[in-house]
Structures are given as C-alpha cells and as structure tokens.
Amino acid sequence: MVYSPDGSEIICEFCANQEREKSQNDSSGEQDFFLAMATRKGHLRQMDTITFNCDGCGSEFILPPTHMTITCPYCGSAYVVKNSESRSILEPNGVIPFKISEEKVKEILRGWFKLHTPKEPFRVTSGLGIYLPVWSFCIEGPVPYHYQVEKEKKVVTISAEDYLLESNILVSASGIPPAGWTSEIKKFDLDQVTAFDPAILSDWVAENYRVSVADASLIGRQLALENMKQKLHLNLENGANDLQVISSKIAVVSYELILLPVWLIHYKSDCNEYHAFVNGGNGEVRDERYEQENLGQKLFDFLRRGKKMKFLT
Numbered sequence: 001m002v003y004s005p006d007g008s009e010i011i012c013e014f015c016a017n018q019e020r021e022k023s024q025n026d027s028s029g030e031q032d033f034f035l036a037m038a039t040r041k042g043h044l045r046q047m048d049t050i051t052f053n054c055d056g057c058g059s060e061f062i063l064p065p066t067h068m069t070i071t072c073p074y075c076g077s078a079y080v081v082k083n084s085e086s087r088s089i090l091e092p093n094g095v096i097p098f099k100i101s102e103e104k105v106k107e108i109l110r111g112w113f114k115l116h117t118p119k120e121p122f123r124v125t126s127g128l129g130i131y132l133p134v135w136s137f138c139i140e141g142p143v144p145y146h147y148q149v150e151k152e153k154k155v156v157t158i159s160a161e162d163y164l165l166e167s168n169i170l171v172s173a174s175g176i177p178p179a180g181w182t183s184e185i186k187k188f189d190l191d192q193v194t195a196f197d198p199a200i201l202s203d204w205v206a207e208n209y210r211v212s213v214a215d216a217s218l219i220g221r222q223l224a225l226e227n228m229k230q231k232l233h234l235n236l237e238n239g240a241n242d243l244q245v246i247s248s249k250i251a252v253v254s255y256e257l258i259l260l261p262v263w264l265i266h267y268k269s270d271c272n273e274y275h276a277f278v279n280g281g282n283g284e285v286r287d288e289r290y291e292q293e294n295l296g297q298k299l300f301d302f303l304r305r306g307k308k309m310k311f312l313t
Contacts, residue, residue, distance in 0.1 A: 118269035141250035175210030
C-alpha cells in the first residue's frame with residue numbers, strides 16, 4: 001500500500017480498486033488500522049512518563065512518580081526503583097478506572113479464602129493494583145462459505161455468503177499475562193471505558209504493552225473468524241457437513257489500546273505458590289489454585305456457599 005499523489009489516501013499499487021479513504025479518528029479514540037500500519041500513525045500519539053523494566057522477566061511498567069519500590073507482579077522480583085527512565089510511549093486510547101480499592105479487595109479476598117480454605121501454612125505474599133493493556137479491534141468483511149448436504153442420495157455442495165462485523169474483539173497486550181487472563185478479559189464491561197487521561201495513572205502502576213498491534217490483530221482476526229464459524233454452524237441445515245469458510249475478505253478496520261484494572265495477588269499455601277487476581281471493576285475473583293481443584297470440591301463449595309456464590313465468583 002502506498003500514498004496517493006495528493007496524500008489523502010493509501011492505495012494498492014497493483015489493484016486500483018483496493019483503495020481506502022483516509023478517515024479522522026472519532027471521539028472514542030479508535031484509530032484506522034490500515035493507515036496506522038502504513039504510516040506508523042499508531043506510534044505518534046505518545047506521552048512522557050516514567051518507565052521501569054524488570055530484569056527478571058523483562059516486563060515494562062509505567063510508574064507513578066511516588067512509587068520508589070515495586071515487586072514485579074509476574075516473577076516476584078523486588079526492586080528499589082533507581083534505574084527508571086522518562087521516555088515517550090504510546091498513549092492508550094481508553095481505560096476502565098479502578099472501582100475496587102485496596103481495603104475493598106482485602107475484604108473480598110478474606111471472604112474468598114474463608115470459603116475456599118487454603119492448606120496451612122497459608123500467607124499472602126504480595127498484591128498489586130495494576131492496569132493491564134489489551135488491544136480492542138473492529139473486524140469486518142464478507143465471508144463466503146460452502147458446505148455439503150445429501151439430497152436425493154447425492155452429495156450436493158451449497159455455496160453462500162454472510163457478513164462478519166465484530167467490534168470489541170479483545171486481545172491481551174501483556175508480555176506475560178497471568179493465568180486465565182485471556183478468557184477473563186471478556187468479562188470486563190466495556191461500557192465503562194472512558195477516554196484516557198494521564199492523571200488516572202498518578203497513583204497506579206500500569207504495564208506497557210509488549211504485544212504489537214500487528215501481532216495482536218492476527219489473533220483478533222482469528223477470534224472473529226471462529227465466532228463466525230460457530231454462527232454458521234448453528235444456521236446450517238440439518239445433515240450439513242464439511243463447512244469451508246473463506247476468510248480472505250475480512251480485515252481489521254480500527255483498533256484501540258485499552259487499560260483494564262486488576263489486582264494481582266501472590267500467595268503461598270502448603271508451601272506452594274499460587275496466583276490470583278481480582279477484577280478491579282467488579283470484584284470478581286480468579287484463583288489459580290481453585291481452578292486446579294477437582295469438580296467434586298467445586299460442587300461442595302457451591303452447596304456450602306449457597307446464595308453467596310454470585311457475589312464471590
């Protein structure tokens with residue numbers, strides 16, 4: 001793709017009808033994906049901030065000026081921040097602000113561990129409220145497909161086309177996401193996303209993205225395609241099989257970088273270390289140890305908790 005002579009759009013050198021007019025960002029902060037990839041426009045919205053790199057796992061964090069110490073939420077390395085640097089990084093488009101305070105998350109965890117009693121000795125070793133980055137994509141395009149059915153004792157191929165339009169396809173941008181994070185990001189209420197303001201990070205640590213928008217877009221595109229395949233399977237006539245979907249016409253048309261609020265918790269139980277995290281927007285808990293327990297234990301907990309289950313899980 002190259003610029004047209006007047007610089008108003010980008011076009012394909014080999015196929016004149018594959019052109020796309022330049023569009024302005026709307027109020028939500030979405031950026032045109034094609035133009036960002038061709039012009040690096042997506043790397044020009046920058047802000048000056050203090051960043052810190054963990055030597056243990058390589059994660060990069062955006063630090064508020066008041067933070068002089070930090071324990072890496074991923075590898076547990078503890079630092080006195082001396083080698084932080086101020087530099088320009090890509091500014092997020094949106095953020096879901098924290099609604100769960102430190103006192104509230106302690107209350108939630110006390111209730112959680114009381115009902116899901118860890119084995120002794122038990123101790124919470126660290127906890128950190130942090131914004132984790134995700135890419136949000138809008139993906140659309142026609143999807144031709146064909147499948148086979150048996151009619152009058154003959155196998156007949158049916159061809160058709162549907163249109164894919166998926167917004168808010170979320171892909172983690174963390175380099176080392178916590179266990180279960182990929183599926184958990186779907187539970188955040190994106191209606192709570194507000195325009196990013198650097199002041200929001202005045203008291204909170206944020207992880208800088210490590211998955212590029214180009215790499216994440218491939219994952220997002222695949223997720224959207226899988227959703228389309230599930231939809232098509234539901235609508236196929238009885239006896240249909242061998243569904244073949246042609247994905248060449250679907251494309252990412254816009255994207256956003258969004259920060260999601262999470263409390264990352266490390267604790268030790270029976271001399272083993274586990275990870276848990278609490279949704280900083282609604283207080284839902286995801287516990288690595290509990291996820292590993294068998295179905296019988298979960299059923300027992302369900303019967304024990306009764307109506308309290310909705311609040312705690």
